[in-house]
Structure formats: structure tokens, C-alpha cells
Amino acid sequence: MGISTDRPDQIREGVSKHGLVSTQLADPDLVATDKLNLRNPVNLSPRGVGGLPIPTTILVDAEGKVRWIDQTDDYMLRSEPGRVLQAIKENLA
Numbered sequence: 001m002g003i004s005t006d007r008p009d010q011i012r013e014g015v016s017k018h019g020l021v022s023t024q025l026a027d028p029d030l031v032a033t034d035k036l037n038l039r040n041p042v043n044l045s046p047r048g049v050g051g052l053p054i055p056t057t058i059l060v061d062a063e064g065k066v067r068w069i070d071q072t073d074d075y076m077l078r079s080e081p082g083r084v085l086q087a088i089k090e091n092l093a
Contacts, residue, residue: 003027005052027053040073057084059091067091 001023004011008026015024025032033039033053040054057079059068068087070079 001025003032003053005030005033040075042073055079059084059087061092 002020003025004014005028006014006026007028011024011026014020027033030039030053038054038056040052052075055072055075055078057068057070058066061067068091070083070087072078
């Protein structure tokens with residue numbers, strides 16, 4: 001699942017454009033971001049919203065237990081697929 005600061009219409013366009021298969025949730029006002037304490041006060045969005053979300057990948061097991069978290073302060077960086085796959089093998093196998 002992905003949480004985005006984009007509006008639902010922007011997310012739909014991005015899903016089509018990039019062929020995303022995961023569920024994408026709209027959080028343009030950073031409500032979910034703030035509830036998860038993931039606002040990055042260093043980065044400003046192009047729309048002027050203060051503090052974009054900290055790019056975060058979280059692996060959760062079938063019981064809802066968080067097994068692995070990967071974060072970066074740079075809003076342009078995301079978890080590398082190989083790193084995530086390795087974490088899945090090590091933490092969810």
C-alpha cells in the first residue's frame with residue numbers, strides 16, 4: 001500500500017501511467033502522515049505543503065506486527081526493490 005500527498009485524481013493518473021499494482025491512498029493534507037509521525041519538516045513540496053512524508057517502507061506480518069522499517073530523509077529516494085526482497089526473506093519467511 002502506498003500513501004501519497006497527491007489528490008485521488010492525480011493518483012489514478014499515476015497508477016495508469018506507471019502501471020502500479022498496489023493500493024494507493026490519497027493524503028493531500030498529511031492527516032495520515034501526521035498520525036504515523038512521518039512528516040519530514042526539512043522537505044517542502046512543490047505545492048507549498050510544509051514537510052512531505054518521510055519515504056518509508058514497512059513490512060508487516062500476518063498478525064500485524066511490524067517486522068522491518070526502511071526510511072530515508074530524501075523525499076526523492078525510495079527503498080530499492082532488492083533491499084525490500086531481502087528484508088522479506090529475512091523477516092517474513
